[in-house]
Amino acid sequence: MTGAGMTGAGMTGTARAGVAIAGAAESDLGVTGRSILGLQAQAISRALEDAGLTLADVDGLATTGVSRFSATQVADYLGLRPAWTDSTFAGGSAFEMYVARAAQAIEAGQCSTVVISYASNQRSARSRSLAGVVEAHTPEAQFETPYGPLYPISYYAMAAQRYLHRYSGSREALAEVAVAAREWALLNPAAFRHGAGPLTAADVLAAPMVSTPLTTADCCLVTDGGGAVVLTSLERARDLPKPPVRVLGYGERTTNTSMTAVDDLTVTGAVESGRAAFAMAGLTPADVDVAEVYDSFTITVVLTLEALGFCGRGEALDWIAGGRIRPGGDFPLDTSGGGLSYCHPGQYGVLLLVEAVRQLRGECGARQVPGAEIALAHGTGGILSTHATVLLGVDR
Amino acid sequence: MSTEAPEPDEVTGPWWDATRRRVLLVQSCGACGHAQHPPRALCVGCGSGRDLGWTEASGAAEVDACTVVERAMPGFDPPYVVARVRLAEGVLLLSNVGAADPYRVGVGVPLRLDWRPLPDGRALPVFIPSEE
Numbered sequence: 001m002t003g004a005g006m007t008g009a010g011m012t013g014t015a016r017a018g019v020a021i022a023g024a025a026e027s028d029l030g031v032t033g034r035s036i037l038g039l040q041a042q043a044i045s046r047a048l049e050d051a052g053l054t055l056a057d058v059d060g061l062a063t064t065g066v067s068r069f070s071a072t073q074v075a076d077y078l079g080l081r082p083a084w085t086d087s088t089f090a091g092g093s094a095f096e097m098y099v100a101r102a103a104q105a106i107e108a109g110q111c112s113t114v115v116i117s118y119a120s121n122q123r124s125a126r127s128r129s130l131a132g133v134v135e136a137h138t139p140e141a142q143f144e145t146p147y148g149p150l151y152p153i154s155y156y157a158m159a160a161q162r163y164l165h166r167y168s169g170s171r172e173a174l175a176e177v178a179v180a181a182r183e184w185a186l187l188n189p190a191a192f193r194h195g196a197g198p199l200t201a202a203d204v205l206a207a208p209m210v211s212t213p214l215t216t217a218d219c220c221l222v223t224d225g226g227g228a229v230v231l232t233s234l235e236r237a238r239d240l241p242k243p244p245v246r247v248l249g250y251g252e253r254t255t256n257t258s259m260t261a262v263d264d265l266t267v268t269g270a271v272e273s274g275r276a277a278f279a280m281a282g283l284t285p286a287d288v289d290v291a292e293v294y295d296s297f298t299i300t301v302v303l304t305l306e307a308l309g310f311c312g313r314g315e316a317l318d319w320i321a322g323g324r325i326r327p328g329g330d331f332p333l334d335t336s337g338g339g340l341s342y343c344h345p346g347q348y349g350v351l352l353l354v355e356a357v358r359q360l361r362g363e364c365g366a367r368q369v370p371g372a373e374i375a376l377a378h379g380t381g382g383i384l385s386t387h388a389t390v391l392l393g394v395d396r
Numbered sequence: 397m398s399t400e401a402p403e404p405d406e407v408t409g410p411w412w413d414a415t416r417r418r419v420l421l422v423q424s425c426g427a428c429g430h431a432q433h434p435p436r437a438l439c440v441g442c443g444s445g446r447d448l449g450w451t452e453a454s455g456a457a458e459v460d461a462c463t464v465v466e467r468a469m470p471g472f473d474p475p476y477v478v479a480r481v482r483l484a485e486g487v488l489l490l491s492n493v494g495a496a497d498p499y500r501v502g503v504g505v506p507l508r509l510d511w512r513p514l515p516d517g518r519a520l521p522v523f524i525p526s527e528e
Contacts, residue, residue: 209466
């Protein structure tokens, strides 16, 4: 199996038609009391089982957040000797980037079956710090850390402040992102806030302030959790038990590590990552049936929706008002409940892919988007640092 | 606020040394005229590292964006303002704005330069609303 099958029949645009996601799964979520590698093994085993494959089929591995040698570490733990690995560190967007690299590696014949995985026990281990992690040799340690920004919250807070100022937006309107996420979580039994009841905009505003204008309810959860997806050639995926989910397009942009490198806080690298992904897929934003957009903070979603072209600059708060992104709305967004109400294990991007796959397979029960054929997964890492878009589709 | 002194390197040393004289430097490129912060070993405008120099900032600035940090972090005493400050010379700095009412600091507020001493004689550039 070289995995180089470029079966382009039926595809539009210049999309690479050769690769599909054949398996997807979550690890245990929430407060697990488990180790990082234990959760990784769980997610990977479940995703392989979902794909109808075994560890012996895996010759490519992409993961991060384990150790300095993340992919190497996980390969060792699983007893694998992969022909291809990737541990690009790009925060929560790494996994959307891995899809691109995995598709390229499979198409080039370097490997045939790639597992993309992640897990964290950050809630059980109490390993998350408000100050984040700043390495002493970086410019940020000299020029930013002395001023006490919370990392990453204060950067997103400044982006929100600038955005609301420029477009005369309100915190209430911004809160709709968190309110809608909760509505979806109420439909997802795996969501951390599944049993928490509805959230109102007033609740979001009344939650403890962290870094103005963002309260704790504007911020994603801190939970354990993980997930994995399995990629292989579309040709091979068609012989596996679950319907293949095709990789239609991808794009990425890396923009900054410092808090002062990006001149305009309201315009992110998702402009270019989205443009590249849509061009490769031969699709437009209007073609997207379900969107899984990284919601580290409420403002992240607003900036990303505009950057990806779902609405114009300065229009997102009006655009999401009135239930558009809630269950039953005409733009189903973050249907798992998102990082805000479902699960946020530090680098959440792998779970965006898992939910997109499940929606395209029609496996989502009460939160299923009827007839979803095209899904978008968009990861954002760091402080609006890294942006990666993946377009997925059913195999028609 | 934290008094831990950041460690300079061979590129940023002159910038930090100038703070002993309470002078805020901006790195600028003699080849293309680009100004940048933080200081680097090359100019991100033209890619050259051969003609990098320093200009003294006037100290005039305004708020590009800001946030009032309310959650305690070790070494810091909330609430305090963290801001992206745009110098008259065009570059952005991250800094603090010391205002009587932190919640009144907003986009476009004019600022003047101030200094927060570090234990070794250097100082951190910080800002105060011009009207205060």
